[in-house]
Amino acid sequence: MTDQYNPAEIEPKWQAKWDQDGLYQADIDPDKTKYYALTMLPYPSGDLHIGHWYAMTPSDARARYMRMNGYNVMFPIGFDAFGLPAEGAAIKHGIHPKKWTYANIDSMRAQLRSMGAMWDWRREAVSSDVKYYYWTEWFFIQLYKHGLAYRKHSTVNWCPSCNTTLANEQVWGDDRHCERCKTPVIQKDMQQWFFRTTNYADELLDFSDMDWSDQVRRLQTNWIGRSEGASVVFRTVPEADGDNGGDPIEIFTTRPDTLWGATFMVLAPEHPLVDKITTAENHENVAAYKEQAARQSDIQRSSVDKEKTGVFTGGYAINPVNQARIPIWIADYVMMGYGTGAIMAVPAHDERDFAFARKYDLEIIPVIQPEGEAFIGATMKEAYVGPGLMINSAHFNGVEISEEKGQANPGIAAVSDWLEEKGVGKADVSYKLRDWLISRQRYWGAPIPMIYCEQCGWNPVPEDGLPVVLPDDVEWLPTGESPLKLHPNWKNTTCPECGGPAERETDTMDTFMCSSWYHLRYLSPDYDKGPFDPEEYDYWMPVDIYTGGIEHATMHLIYTRFFHKAMRDFGITKGKEPMTQLRNQGMVLGEDGEKMSKSRGNVIAPDELVEAYGADTIRAYLMFFARWDRGGPWDSQGIEGSVRWVHRIWRFFADGRPELQSQNKDLEHSLRRKLHQILKQVTHDFENFEFNTIISSLMELLNEMYAARDAGGVGADVWAEVTDLYLRMAAPVIPHVTEELWERLGKPYSIHVQSWPTVDEEAIKVDEFTLIVQVNGKLRDRISVAVGIGEDEACEAALASEAVQRFVDGKELRRVIYIEGRLINIVV
């Protein structure tokens, strides 16, 4: 065995053999503990990115590690194949999205195979296959039947470039741009389909028994944005123009304790009651303000620094706690999309209301008095938002308001209870989370299986009428409008209620709907009696480890949890959560430290790297070069270190054991110690997804192995143990070269079905150790002493050191701190 390491030869060879032998096929085995390892599925853009490698190969290595630990590991893969880029290609190059998508999938399959990952390709699922989206439609109908899918007219985010609506989660950044194409979104009033994600807001905040990264938990928690407070109903006052008033205006407040200080109300300009309460003499002003607010983009409108503006409607409301008659204004600092789109304004205790009141000369009544300070009075210079005692608040005067938020604050709780007793309000909770808008005005997506009939309204396609199949014969106009709308007859159908002529919904579903359940389709991608085979579900679910990018924290990772919980409530899925453990990798940046992009010209192409170095080396480098959860810039110099490592492994095994002159027991002993120390370390690091130190440990051990070999004296037994364990430890990282070397050692195929080695604690034990000697906390010497020596002996040994004496000599010994087996600190 003297030939050179040639990955171009051995990698395809083993990939083909593994495939042929079905080495990575995972089937139900009741005798083994299952382990469902899932990595986020790629979109078939046409080219595998180094980012895919970064996400997938460490996930694969970990799945392999779990398999060697005796788990029955399922590691599936598929494609999130619906979506806008396919239509972009259709519009730009005249290629049908289906053709474009499936051609891309074909080429990406080959690219994915070059990673040498342990995917069970039999379980591949493609979300644009009819056999897949059949069930995406079916799930929609389940949501509809249970009242979680509904149609609503509202102001929605519209991407003018993608020509479609977007969910709130898909609008990013200060300029509120489209998550996909970065174009700033505009507002549009439309009828659209929504899912009631808000029904699950509270449950989605519960992360107990979940091993998810703190970051994702925090992002989701912020996104859901729960606030405790109270809802209170104010009523309008009859005005001279004949309106008899009494219309309820519900508001939400986190500070019901300040209700007595509410001196005016503010409605969002879009609030449905605005026109009704506006008096004739204010009509012109109000109309002008509404128009101006509508023209403003969300960015302008939500700028914090902007001076508050508003106009008086002429209407008044009665404050239900004290019957005060207060004016109703409209202002664009109140948002229709949060709470009820109406607020009570308490200028004394809210900064925004304060600024507004000062500007328009509205009344300010303080109702919270800071304890131990002078009466804050009406001359206050700024709103007081701290704790204190209630004043000007009838029988609540003197009640203490602590700094606690929500019902945890006894004062707030007391007021809330009283509101409920009086029938004017109640303790309530508000969320920033909004219902999930799933309608997309696009062709290449799962059809929304709904039918509209003039007589009967909206009805779902009967389940035996599923799937609603996308027509192939579609054309795109240069405007980019959805071709489903323009199709001559696809939308024509009959009403499932009355049998009369009716029309299909021509919008399709957000692709996040497809990806909310792909982990279920992997269970049985060809199953046709339901979305998945229940037997497979019962064995494999839930997902044991889910890996993927952090960018999905508030989109996919919220949607899929919502989906699972809703389906659980319908009796379709089981358990609290779909994925019990989640880890997120960082991002590989270009060599310039910037995000990789074609326009910057800093893209690293994995195919070229495979050709130049082989997959094993890339895998090793991606695991080594940065902390996996952080990522960092690619370094084409740095990969040379991994190249050398793999070559050094190859050479070590190729050269074999030199002829033994005389056995060196001490050397064998220390080599075995290193081996098992490293095994312990690598095991720990695999458990904790610390991939970079796995590689450095393996490098360290290899260096030691070379040194021991060159020193001579390693006998056959120890040599066999070291080489065997080394290959096993490296196998998850570099599966091809280890398989090849394993075979060349004459070991039974395959290394990937071997067990993970166990640490020999005896081997790690030492009878001497290096005692760290400090004087006044500073390192002065290191001395070798016997294990288990006591403090007195250690101290004696330390004081015997010349280096120590230099610092101790002539000084009074004040204290000695001895940490057994580690260190002694002499304080003088």
Add this chain to the structure above:
RNA sequence: GCCGAAGUGGCGGAACUGGCAGACGCGCGCGACUCAAACUCGCGUUCCUUUGAGGAUUGUGGGUUCGAUUCCCACCUUCGGCACCA
């Protein structure tokens, strides 16, 4: 403004529970091999003073401790998320 993370040699990073700072690797320097170069191998590589030896050092400044990259306080910088959220 709010929530959070990070800051360690020229670079990526390591240090698991408060106990040897800089593992491992890149790069660089010197040497061996070579006619030569590449590869490979060996040695060195935080900074400062330096003969020996010592001093300083984990963003900055304090604190706790025998001892702090690690814990606490304040500040600076960078990054991520949210943001007129009532």
